[in-house]
Amino acid sequence: MAGPLAHLTVLDLSRVLAGPWCTQLLADLGATVIKVERPQTGDDTRAWGPPYAKDPQGDDTSESAYYLACNRGKLSVAIDFTHPEGQRLVLDLARQADVLVENFKVGGLAAYGLDYASVHRENPRLVYASITGFGQQGPYAQRAGYDFIIQGMSGFMSVTGERDDVPGGGPQKAGVAVTDLMTGMYASVAILAALAHRDRSGEGQWIDACLFDSAVAMMATMNMNYLTTGVPPVRAGNAHPNIVPYQVFACADGHLILAVGNDGQFARFCAIAGHADWALDLRFAANAQRVRHREILVPMIDAVMRAKSQADWLAALEAAQIPCGPINRLDQVFADPQLAARGLRFDLPHPLAGSVAQVGLPFAMSATPAAYERAPPLLAQHTRSVLGERLRRNRDEIDALAARGVIQVRDR
Numbered sequence: 001m002a003g004p005l006a007h008l009t010v011l012d013l014s015r016v017l018a019g020p021w022c023t024q025l026l027a028d029l030g031a032t033v034i035k036v037e038r039p040q041t042g043d044d045t046r047a048w049g050p051p052y053a054k055d056p057q058g059d060d061t062s063e064s065a066y067y068l069a070c071n072r073g074k075l076s077v078a079i080d081f082t083h084p085e086g087q088r089l090v091l092d093l094a095r096q097a098d099v100l101v102e103n104f105k106v107g108g109l110a111a112y113g114l115d116y117a118s119v120h121r122e123n124p125r126l127v128y129a130s131i132t133g134f135g136q137q138g139p140y141a142q143r144a145g146y147d148f149i150i151q152g153m154s155g156f157m158s159v160t161g162e163r164d165d166v167p168g169g170g171p172q173k174a175g176v177a178v179t180d181l182m183t184g185m186y187a188s189v190a191i192l193a194a195l196a197h198r199d200r201s202g203e204g205q206w207i208d209a210c211l212f213d214s215a216v217a218m219m220a221t222m223n224m225n226y227l228t229t230g231v232p233p234v235r236a237g238n239a240h241p242n243i244v245p246y247q248v249f250a251c252a253d254g255h256l257i258l259a260v261g262n263d264g265q266f267a268r269f270c271a272i273a274g275h276a277d278w279a280l281d282l283r284f285a286a287n288a289q290r291v292r293h294r295e296i297l298v299p300m301i302d303a304v305m306r307a308k309s310q311a312d313w314l315a316a317l318e319a320a321q322i323p324c325g326p327i328n329r330l331d332q333v334f335a336d337p338q339l340a341a342r343g344l345r346f347d348l349p350h351p352l353a354g355s356v357a358q359v360g361l362p363f364a365m366s367a368t369p370a371a372y373e374r375a376p377p378l379l380a381q382h383t384r385s386v387l388g389e390r391l392r393r394n395r396d397e398i399d400a401l402a403a404r405g406v407i408q409v410r411d412r
Contacts (some may be wrong), residue, residue: 003030004368008195012036012074013102015043017147018211019131020070021184022150025190027073028361028370034386035074036090037375039408040077041404042078042379043067052344053353061352065171068376070184072348076377076407077386084287085406087112092391094119094126099191103131106141113148114204129187135210145211147239148178154179154215155232159222161235183214244290244297245269248327251303254304258301259323263287268320273304348375380410381387 008031010024016327017283020035020043027033036045049064077093091113094100100119102109109115116128130136133145151157151173156352161172187209194205224243225233233241238257246259260266260347263286267279278284278300283293290297305313310326328336334345344362347355362368365390387393388406399409 003028003371006030006032006064008032008098009029009034009096010101011090011097012107012129013100015103017080017180018183018187018364019101019103020045021181022129022131022187022191022362023074024070024072025184025188025361026099027374028372029370033074034097034382035071035076036081036093036275037078037379038079038406039090039380041387042076042246043059045070052279053350055352056354063350063352063356063376063378068358071376072358072372073266073374075374075375075386076379077383078380078410079383080406081112081114083404083406085401085404087114089387089391089401089407090114091119091122093386095123096390097123098195098218099127099129101129101131101187101191105144106130106136107134117184120204120206121327124204125198125202125229127191127207128204128208129191129194129209131183131187132208134212136208140212146187147180148173150179150211150215154212155219155222156215159219159235159241163235166237169235169334177257178218179211179215181351182218183209183211186214186217195338201243202356208409239294242288242291245301247298249302251305251310251313254310255327256303256305256313257325257327258317261323261327265322266290269317271323272316272320272322273301275300275304278306311379343407345370349377350375378410383407383409384411 005026008026010018010023010026010033012033012035014020014023015037023033023035028387037041045065045067047401048066051065052059052060053063053065053068055061062265076085079089081090094114112120117132119126121311132141133150134140134143152171156179157171157173162169163168186236187207190207190209194207198204218266221242222233238248243261246261247257248255249258258269260269266284270276270279278297282289283299284290304393314326316323328341338344344360345357346360347357356375358372360372388395389399398407398409402409
């Protein structure tokens with residue numbers, strides 16, 4: 001069954017993570033995504049290894065794990081658009097596209113006639129999405145955007161990590177490039193909204209998405225904590241600023257997350273912990289009071305939790321319907337029966353590796369389920385077929401372009 005976006009063509013001029021994450025989502029939903037890469041080198045992340053995918057003999061291929069994470073379902077076309085002939089090829093593809101996604105520096109594509117104004121003249125129905133570090137205007141517009149830096153500038157790291165006054169205290173970044181990923185997600189939502197507008201009006205538009213805006217927006221409740229009080233929230237480690245107990249606790253043989261979300265759950269926890277009296281104590285009976293008295297309550301809970309194993313606590317808490325969970329390594333995550341039941345991990349055939357593992361969409365659609373058909377492409381894997389089928393270039397013309405260095409082809 002065709003995906004819900006099977007009628008759309010996306011021209012992907014992005015690289016690294018935020019843009020490719022956006023366009024991989026569109027590809028998973030059925031869009032034809034044409035990834036335009038630099039000849040010979042391609043997307044920067046192709047070289048961001050190890051680790052690399054292994055071939056059937058166990059040797060490294062040329063395909064980095066980083067690149068494989070965000071380029072599934074695409075067609076790779078290698079075009080040098082610093083060359084005038086290359087610019088014309090990309091513009092010809094843009095004339096046929098519904099969406100164009102790029103993440104060059106502000107104004108970077110104008111020199112090649114591939115900026116929004118130039119492309120819009122050729123295809124007024126095109127939805128053109130620009131992804132940058134700081135957006136198209138403002139004092140930082142010309143700065144390069146790096147996820148790590150944006151995590152710091154957006155306030156994210158001010159609330160991530162242990163308090164300064166405890167061992168290991170200080171700001172921490174997230175373990176994944178969270179602002180890149182969220183920008184890709186926000187951009188994909190904006191693209192779908194712009195396409196819905198085009199369906200009604202017939203007109204395309206320019207989307208200006210950036211890491212900084214996305215990172216500030218995703219601060220969500222922390223933003224409101226500040227805006228309603230005027231007091232910047234601080235790092236609380238694994239604790240929650242508004243709920244107690246809602247944090248990591250050490251058990252006799254490991255750790256678990258205890259996430260008590262309401263007063264009823266707290267009373268049931270107290271009974272399991274052998275301290276039903278805590279739920280009657282006016283300092284702890286209501287969440288607001290538990291938050292105010294966390295420095296008293298949390299050490300009491302900590303002492304109780306350390307007396308039993310993780311497995312014992314998980315069994316008892318789950319039986320009482322008290323939210324809790326282990327802290328898994330990724331090997332444990334991918335061995336979890338819940339992950340298997342949801343079909344998140346699967347394999348796709350790959351010309352060099354035999355097959356590559358992938359992680360699918362984090363949602364299911366009843367009428368138009370995702371169909372994963374193409375592994376992340378080799379560099380220039382589809383140059384010949386795309387230029388032939390879409391631009392009607394014959395084999396001799398394509399070979400001549402390749403000989404002049406305008407494009408790169410891959411015939412095996």
